[in-house]
Amino acid sequence: MQLTTPRSNSGSSPIDAALNQASEILLGKRHQLRLAVACLLARGHLLIEDLPGVGKTTLAHLLANLFGLQFQRIQFTSDLLPADIIGATIFERETGSFTFHPGPIFSQLVLADEVNRATPKTQSALLEAMEERQVTVEGQSRPLPMPFFVVATRNPGTQIGTFPLPESQLDRFLMRIQLGYPDRRAEHELLRGRDRQDMLAELQPAMELDHLMQVQQRVSAVHVSGALVDYVQALLDYSRRSPDYATGLSPRAGLALLRAARAWALLDHRDAVLPEDIQAVFPSVAGHRLQAVTGTPGSKEPAAGVDALLADVAVP
């Protein structure tokens, strides 16, 4: 394995193939697609934050179709109740017993659309399920399917009638990514090309579910050297000492950083994490965990600050 191989575009593994297919549909978002796949491989959950119409939902659909995951979409509204997500126990006359009717969360890929529109109570039902990978209904724990991947979207444009996610809960998302408008060439192609819905519908799964879960297991086997841990610690330390942030990065953020970087290295066909991997995932892993002194948590301001942080910390 050649360690310095530049990120190969020519797919040789099923995941490369999947990524290539996805790039055909979601044009010009290769990096974000890689991040999303890395997040899936790292068994994390993904928060997509952007304006409507830039392809948030398409991305979630893409991931589900490419990896053959059962897909459920939950549109979050202010009257959504926890039971609408988790499910409820209902008395059935025919059988004369209580039966649990699982909610949409019992699915391998859950798209939680506009998650900040629901009440905190409903939000926390979702976030708890994400953390525990099981739900407890009337004292009985029910495991969620494997794999379990939540893609939540949040629209930063509308603030009226929303309940912003608290900092502590933002932490449950391994990554937060922004899609942004496509560049001129990609948009041209998009506008001229076929209907995306059709393309999505035709998409064939690029790999078996078993294979995906094997790859997920291989993520934790990716090597992290002492020198690399030193680098991560230097980043954490800098965020805690810098006057720019109200709170520094937690040890949990450090763990998340390493997990995401391992998946990123694996996507690059490497069995060891490089500082470049950390740098690649850092903005999406750390961005929503850092609170700029003047900003609100997860607001857009820190993103630039996150890049500045990377530029200020030397690779040891």
Next chain:
Amino acid sequence: MSRNAVTELLPHRTLILLLVSLAAVLAPHALRLPAWVTAAFLLCALWRYLVARRGLRLPPRSLRLLATLLAIAGIYLSYDTLLGLDAGVAILSAMLGLKLLELRRRRDTVVALYLGYFLVVTQLLYHQSLLMLLYMLLLVWAMTMLLITVTRPTAAAGPLQHGRLAGSMLIQALPVMFLLFLLFPRIPGPLWGMPQSDHTGVTGLSDSMTMGSISELTQSADVAFRVEFHGDVPSTPELYWRGPVLSGYDGTTWRQPDETAAFTPSLEGLATALDYTVALEPHNERWLFALDLPVRINTRAHLNSEYALRSTEPVRERVRYRVSSILRYRLHADLPATQARSYTYLPDHHHPKSVELAREWRRESNDIGDFVGLALAYFRERPFTYTLNPPAADTDPVDEFLFDTRRGFCEHFASAFAVLMRAGNVPARVVTGYQGGEINPNGGYMIVRQSDAHAWVEVHVENEGWIRIDPTAWVAPERIESGLDGAIGETERLPALARRDGGWMHRMALRWDAVNANWDRWVLAYGPQMQQRLMDRLGVEGTGRMIGLLAMSLILITGAITALVIWRGRPRPRDPEVIAWDRFCARLARAGVRRQPHEGPRDFADRAARQRPDLANGIHQVAARYIAVRYGRTRHRPQAVQALRRAIADFRG
């Protein structure tokens, strides 16, 4: 600058801590400051708090200026001056309060904290007790913590997290403090006029005695003085601490007579002298106390004609002096007739019944010994009661005491006995002082409290000299044997510390007293003489050499601390692959491609290869080897490092 910016400067918690710390700095001063200064300070602090909390506005510049002028005028009116310690402290306090009203920038906060440090120092000009020092050190720590917080705001650390750093800074300062304390030349006496009025409220014996003046004193558990014996401790009945001797009498009050010029001491010691050191608490008078009878003293003091020790200066701060006393003596075996007359003087028309009784005894007795015996027998055989709460006298205190109430405290017994003696034409005088004392087992020294205050009588017998007679001892021998606590009734109240019956509070108090006594002895008493003795022991001669030693030690200590800090923050030894890689990067830099510190090896290699396609192959090879050693799973490290070095050596740049 907008109000928002003000609140940003100081986070809520920091502001509260700042205001509380500064108020705590002011608190001990508040007892001395005019009430309005304290009130103004608190008002300013409250105002500043409300600015942060409720969005109140800071006062405009004109109002602040006016307040400043008013404060200065007020202080001038309160003290009649703007100079001197008290007025200076008042100005500092008022300015600190006003400074709070212009905390806008980081610099303002820093200035306020500096003022706080200064106020802490001024507090030590008033009080040097150990507790006060600890309190002030705590405040210095808190203010240092705040100073760090204000000047170095970082993400994760609030003021309390900076506490550790502040603590370690103070600890680093400790050796320097000790050195300066030990070796900086001590200046005799205070540097400037110390506050004179500080001890006006202190209790102590005065130079006159009326009925009730001593029993009042016994309600105080305050320490009168502490004694270290440089030999055996005499038994309690021998512990008569001689104070003012009162021989002038006007029918109600015994007084210290005017100083007589002619004084020829005539003392014959009948025992060896006893050596001890007394640490006397301030009492604003000139009395020094010593065991009956003092013969030598090492401080500026003299014995008056009645063998009372008087200092040349009023005792306004704690003094330590070494005394020698002879416990058995013959004093003034011959008394000139003129003096004898003054010692038998009684004012006319006072105590007719007592005088009559004494004359009767005198007629019945053959000599003075018989006469004294009759008087003492009267005290012993009539039911006299020793009590802290004697009834108040109406017209004639001595007659009423001797014939009606028969309840009294030591001054009643002493006064009545001296009157009886004088009525019988025997020279007599009252001696006041202290009797007894408590050995502190924690320090092996003796504590004499105000509650040990006592009065007794000296009568003069031809050829025998002045003889001490303590009528109290005849009525209540327990008082002399075991102190006041054993002698008075169960129902009478004494301060807890004056009781000898133990209890954990008393034991704790004794332990604390020992700590304080050591503090006084080793720290506060460290003056020019003690420093001289220390230098003699160290073999350092002269002030110049001492300053040289100080400078050298300071350089050594600060050098050692600096070295320690540098050593602890030393960069870790670089791994061999990093040394090799850095050499490689340096070569590429000469070739025109400089690595950024934050650039990972692969990104750098890619960039370098793009900029120098001619070298791309070699660059990729070296980078691959470096990445394998540093980040990869390398089994044979030394070989891998060797391979990296070879690749770099082979690289043609």
